[in-house]
Each structure stands twice: as structure tokens, then as C-alpha cells.
Amino acid sequence: MHSMRLLKVGAGLAAMALVIAGCSSSSGTSGASASPGNGLPKLSAYAGPVGKGEGVLNILDWPGYALPQWTKPFTQATGCKVNVKDFGTSDQAVQLMHSGGYDVVSASGDATLRLIYGGYVAPVNLSLVPNYADINPQLKMQKFNSVAGIPYGIPHGRGANVLEYNTQVVKPAPTSWNITFEKNSPYAGKITIYDSPIFIADAALYLMKHNPSLGITNPYALDANQFAAAMALLRQQKPMVANRWSGSTQQIQDFQKGTIVAGTSWQYNVLTAQQAKAPVSSIVPSEGATGWSDTWMVWSKTPHINCAYDWLNWIVSPQVNAQVAESFGEAPSNIKSCAYTTDKTFCKQYHATDAAFWKNVWYWTTPTARCVDGRTNVQCIPYDQWATAWSQLISG
């Protein structure tokens, strides 16, 4: 009957109008709307003081950063019950912050700026985090965790993306990334790479050392020419790759089974695989490596601000920072934590204060059109185009 149709159409139109109106009024969702690229959202840090906890804390982290060994004591000390959500890539982290609901996030350098400019995270009031005083000065107020002199997070720790290899198959022990990139690699078909557009930087890093004529000085600052070269290298590598990984367990299993014998990895994966008696080891090759320096940031709309600041102070306290660093296999951010590691040579092994080592490790950073290496004569390829190129590379 006509009335049924009218009802259907009317309801539909009304609903759509409602939603579209809602959409238009807030194109930036869980944050203040930022003008493209330059305007910093007007958010202010928590004035404090840190009071009684709200009873709950939702953590968004890299797998292994919030294990019961140190979240249980945290809950006992502060009353903040902890819910942990892991993500596998920085892109997933940004998406989850967009969906909202996570009070603190451990963001790598390729996520931090996006979170800051998107209005998802608020500046941090350093005076409310007493343990910040002991953080390694090399990590304080860096380009990836502060903007215009405003701090946006607390440094957690840093690490390199190591080359993991099967000690029984890959002989002699490798010293370069060439076994994963060069066409004549004897391990073709059993290589793994990281499943994120940021991996393009690894290809660029390889070219930095092996093709100097391209003039790459920073693997995250690639002009059109350099970017094309990096993509070409990845396309050449593609047939040699068994699969890409972003979940640690799958990658560890693959190494255990022998499906993969070499590839980029985290020390966390290596340690876990070794605990499971897999014959693997890792190195930072001669070309250097990409890496990450992670920062704990606070959601701009968190209803659990006190628990959030409790967590910030807790996770970088010397004992806990040491626990996390040893468990994950990364360099701790708190200088005092070196006294608390069970392995007394741990900090030395992981170059916790060795500035020279980190010169060869390129922390994940968000590539922007304004070249991050400072060049002004060219435009660099911004991250969204990295993502597009990557998507097309893996699709076809």
C-alpha cells in the first residue's frame, strides 16, 4: 500500500538526514578538529594533582607491554583494574584511538604525530610524573613525542627491528640484510617482512647503504625518485617472501616450523622463540636497522585521568621499567632501571645509554610532505601515499 512505501521512504530519509547532519558537524571525531597538517589542536594537560583512581584503566599497547607480572601489582597499589588491548601495527593503534575508549596508549614514533595532530592525545603534565626525572635525556622532548616544546608523552623504551635467523639453516651467520633483499639469496621463499607500510623505510635503509647515488639520508624522507626505488626493491623482494607478519605468535610459530628462516623481527619474538627451543638468533646488521622509540600517551577524552597518570608513573618506575625491558627485549628508558635487571649486563647488551649505537637505528617516524631530513628543495612522499603504494604492492 502507498502508506507502507511512504513510511519506509520517510523513515529512511529522516534517518539519513539525521546521521549526515551528525557527520558534518564533527568531521574529526574523538578529538578536536585540526586543520590539515599545521594547526595543533587546542588541548591542555591535566592540571592535577593526581587523586584517587577511578577503578578502571583501558590500556592500548604493543603485545608484551602490559603483562600481569606488573599490571597485577599496579592494580593492588592503585585500585585501577586493568583491561589490555594489543595491536600489531601503528596503523591499528591509530584506528583504535579513533574508535575511542582507550585511556593510555604506547605509541611508536610513526603514530605519535598522527595522534597529536588528530587531537586524540593530550599534552602530559610532567610534574605529575615523578619518575620522569630519571628518564634517559636522549629520549626526552624528541621530535616524535613533543611538538613546539609541549611534551605529549612519557618515553617507555626503544629497540631495533632486528634480523632474526634460523641458526641451523642460515650458515654462516649473516651480517647484512642482503639475504632478505638480494635476488640470489639462498633463502628465497622463506623470508618474512613486517606487515605495515612503514616497512618501506627498511627498503630505503638498505638502499641508503647499497645505492648511495640515490642520495637517501633518512629512510623516512623520500622524494619521488627515492620512493620509487624503494618500491622497486620491495617488488623485487616480493617473490622471496613467504608471508608478512604483524602478530608475534604466528611469526614465532613459522620460525619454529621452518616455514621462515630469516627476516625482520623484534627481540621479543626472538626471546619467546628461544624459550620454546627454536634454533634462532638475531643481529643488528651492518646497514643498521629501523627501530622504534615508544611513548606512553594519554587519551584526550579519558574519564580515568588519575588512573592514567598512575600508570604513566608506574610503568617507567625503575623496577617495572626493568621488568618490561627484560621481558620484551628492549632498552629501558629509565636510567635507574639498569640496577634492577636480573641480568646485570642487560643494559649494556641493549645499548641503553650508548648514543652511538642508536645513530644507526632509525626510529619509526611519520613521513610527511615536508621532508623530515630537513630538505626544502623537494617534496617528500607523505605517509598516506606510502600506505596506498603498500596496499597496491601487497594486493597484486
Added chain:
Amino acid sequence: MTATAVAAPTKGPLHRIRIFMYQKVWARGLAILTLPVAWLVLVYLAPLVVLFLTAFWTTDSLTNQVVHQFTWANFQMVFTTPAYLRVIARTVGVAAAVTVLSLVIGLPMAFFMGRIARPRWRPILVALVLTPLWASYLVKVYAWRTMLGAPGGVVSWMLTPINKLFGTSFNGPGYGWAAVIITLTYLWLPYMILPLYNGLERLQDSMLDASADLGAHNVRTFRKVVLPLIFPSILAGSIFTFSLSLGDYITVQLVGGQAQMLGNVVYDNFTLNLPFAAAMATIPVVVMVIYLLVARRAGALEDL
């Protein structure tokens, strides 16, 4: 005696409404359908429409937030990039292969369950077929991942005696497109078997007897009588196997090795480029809507 007029009992507006509803058929229909239709339009249709509209917008370069600027670029990218066209073709191919394989495996099973097995056993057999549906999709895919890992998986372990016998070193399909098709077929098999079973069970014996009486032998009866009658059931089952395969992205990640399907492209780009993901997502929607319309004409929707 004066008969005082007894006033008719006053019936309020409620009574008028009841009479109205009783007399006007369409008013009843309206009242009954308002709630479900309103829900579906508000909670489902409107978001879908907005998603479709999003495909025409673009994103801010740094923050990846959606910017309301009209553009055809997303659809252009979907339809002119060879890599994406290949993904679409492969995905449709996989969905078709899964449907065919489910049919090949499922039809004999449904036939046994529906026509050969004794009526007492039928609910048990159906329960046996349906039980794995409760085993958690993720765990089932992970089980196949364990099984297909080559070397080291269950399949390669089962093949070792054969390999020893023949001196070969076949470890099974490993991870890849074959693995994806096998796993997806495994996952959706019950969805194909159930409508087939219902259709076959409902077949009237009298029809089959009549066909036999008229001189057709079994194979002919099957081809000319049974198949056309259960064709709607086949279509109904295929709606599930096709649609579920078209949008799947988890199975590919776990057992597909380097394979990439349409669902993966949408999932990968959903974070950074929602408009492009939306444009890509319209493809399976269009395919399924057409499929549904065809199925409806063939009467398959009665058998879901």
C-alpha cells in the same frame, strides 16, 4: 412503566482505534511492521548509505580523518589499478570455487541425510553436521593453520608414510590460495548442507515414484526431477558460501601466506583511508544484491 432509555455504554477512543485497526487491513500491517523496519533503516540501512557516501570523500594527509570534499578518485583507484582489479577477480574466483566445492561435498551428504537415512537418525546427523559451527570460527581457522603448515603441520605429518613409500617430498598445499579455498569450504559447509537437507527432505515421495513409474531410471530422475526441485535450496546455500567468502579477511591472514583478498584491502585501508575502503566495500555489496535479486526470482529465499 416508562422505559428509561439505557444509554449505550460509552466506548472511548481506544475502542475506536480497535475498530479502525480491525477494518483497515493496511493500518494493522503498518503498526506491525513499523518497529522492525524502523530499526533496520536506522541501525543498518542508514550507516550503509553513509558508508557509500563516504566513498566520495577524501582524507586529510596527516591525520587520516575524513574530509568532506567530493571526489571520484577512490572509485577511480578501485577500477583502474591493475592490482586491485586482480584482487577483485581472485576474490570472486575463490568465492565461486568455495561454493562449488561445498556443493560437491555437501550434496551427497545432504542426500544421504535427507533421503536415505532413517527418520530417527536425521536430527542426530544434522546435529553432527551443525555442531562444529559452535567451535569458534577463529579456532577452526587456526586448526587448519596448524594442519597445513608445511613442514611441521598435521597434513605433512600424515603424508610422511606416503612420501617414504614413493620417495616424494610433497608436504601438502602449505599456505596459499589452495589453503584458503579448503579452509573456507570447511567453514561454510554446514551452511550449504542445511538448506540442501531441508530441500531434499521436503521432496515428496510421490513425485519420485511418479517419475519412476513413467520409466525414468534413477540418474534421469535425479537430473530431471530432483535437481530442478532443489535448485532453490542450492541457491540459498550458495548465498551463504559466496557472501561469507567474499568478505573474509581473517582466514586469508592465517592460512593464505601472501594472498590478499578484497576483505583484506578493505580492512587494511579502513584505518588510514576510510573513503577508499568504502569504495572497495561497495563491490561485494553490489555483487550480493544482484545475487539476492536473482535468487529471489528463482524462489531460493523461501529456503533460507
Added chain:
Amino acid sequence: MTLSRPAKIFFAVCMFLGLGFIYVPILVIVINSFNVDKLFGWPPTGVTLRWWSIAFKDPGVRHALLTSLYVATVATLIAIVLGTLASYGIARFSFFGRDSISLLILLPIALPGIVTGIALNSTFTTVFSQLSYVSLIAGHATFCIVTVFNNALARLRRMHGSFTEASMDLGATGSKTFWRVTFPLLRPALIAGALLAFGLSFDEIIVTTFTAGPGIQTLPLWIFNNLFRPTSAPVVNVVAAALILVSIVPIYFAQRLGSRDVLSSSGGA
């Protein structure tokens, strides 16, 4: 159709092989729940009941199970109400656009989950700025409506209108007829549809990933999060094995209900 013995044997073999295909991975899951190796190496080097005892004590599992039960129950209840209304409206009234509406009802289950997921995610995060139980249950209820709708519709179509007419002739009003006559006849179909809807919601992962708020972990989400954590992966197998064993009973009853069809006019069952 009288089938020869070889034909019957052929089909029986097919059935047997098919069931084998279906149950071998299930067997692998159950065996792996006893596997000593944390990363499911095969063949298992040893057996252990450790994972089962850990699973029973794990608070995360219990919490996830309760969350799933809660979400599935509420979603199924909503689906029962909306599905019954929809099926009654479609079966008993004919009007312009009826076919479109029945197509609309089918869409949530016919369109790939990822499309539904990202559509709901975009809209809910825009309108509510955060995902929560509301977005999750709304998403689940939407695709649960279909199963109730289909079962109820099939039953209504087979139900002769004479029942309702007789009831009205005997003086009952419309609503009385519905509750005293139609609904009891409809109940088995509703229960079967509700059981299926419950199962769908319980195991759903794709739409759930996109619509569940932070801190909300249904069982599939718990499985998803723990399957990729080396320390918790074995417990997941235990949970899956337990689910299988527990679910055999309700499924069997759902089937009995569906086939016990008093009004069936076909000669099948």
C-alpha cells in the same frame, strides 16, 4: 525413489568421508588442548592437563563467557520481538514494497560482515564518539533478526489461515487470537530461530571487532586477543574444545523442534 544397494553404499561413504572432513580439525583442536607444546607443535610431544586447569581458573575466560552470554541473550531477545513482528507483517499482509522489505531484512546476513562492521563503526563513532555495549548489541541484534524471521515466516506460511479465522469466529479479538492461537503454534519456530540467532551472536567475530567498545570482550574477542599471545594460546584450544562439547545438546534439541512439525503438509519427516 528406490536406490540400488551400491548407490546407497556410495552415499553412505560420502557421508562418512564428509563427517571425517568435518571432524578431523575438531579432533586436532581437542588434541592440541592437551598438547604440552605451547605453540602447537605437531605431533604432540607430550600430554598435559595443565591447560584445562588454567582455563577453569582463568578469570578472563569466565568474564568473556559471561559477556558473550549477556550480549547474545539481549540481541536474541530483540531479534525475537522484531523478527516475529516482521514475519507476521510479511506473511499476513500483502502490499506494495513487501518484497523489498523482506530483502532488507535479509541484507545483514547476506552482505559480508566486514561491510556491516565498518559501516556501523563509522556511524557509531561519529554519533556517540565511542563504541560500547549499545553499538555491539545493536549490531548483533540486526543480523539475528533474520534467523528468527526466516523460521517464523516459514511456519506462518504453512499455518492455515483457518485457525485464526476460526478463533475470530468464536469471538476472540485480534490480539487475543495472536496470543492464544498463533503464538503457541509459532513457538517452536521461534525457539529454533532464537537458538540459531544465539549461536550466531555467540561466535561472531568480524562485526564484533568493529563494534565492541574497549574493555568489552566477548568470547570470540578473547580468543582473538589470546590466540596471538604466546603465553595464552593453549588455553584458547581448551575453550574451543569445551564449547564444542557443550553445544551438542542444544543443537540436537533445536533440530528436534524444527522437524516436529504438526502443521506440515509435506510427506517428508
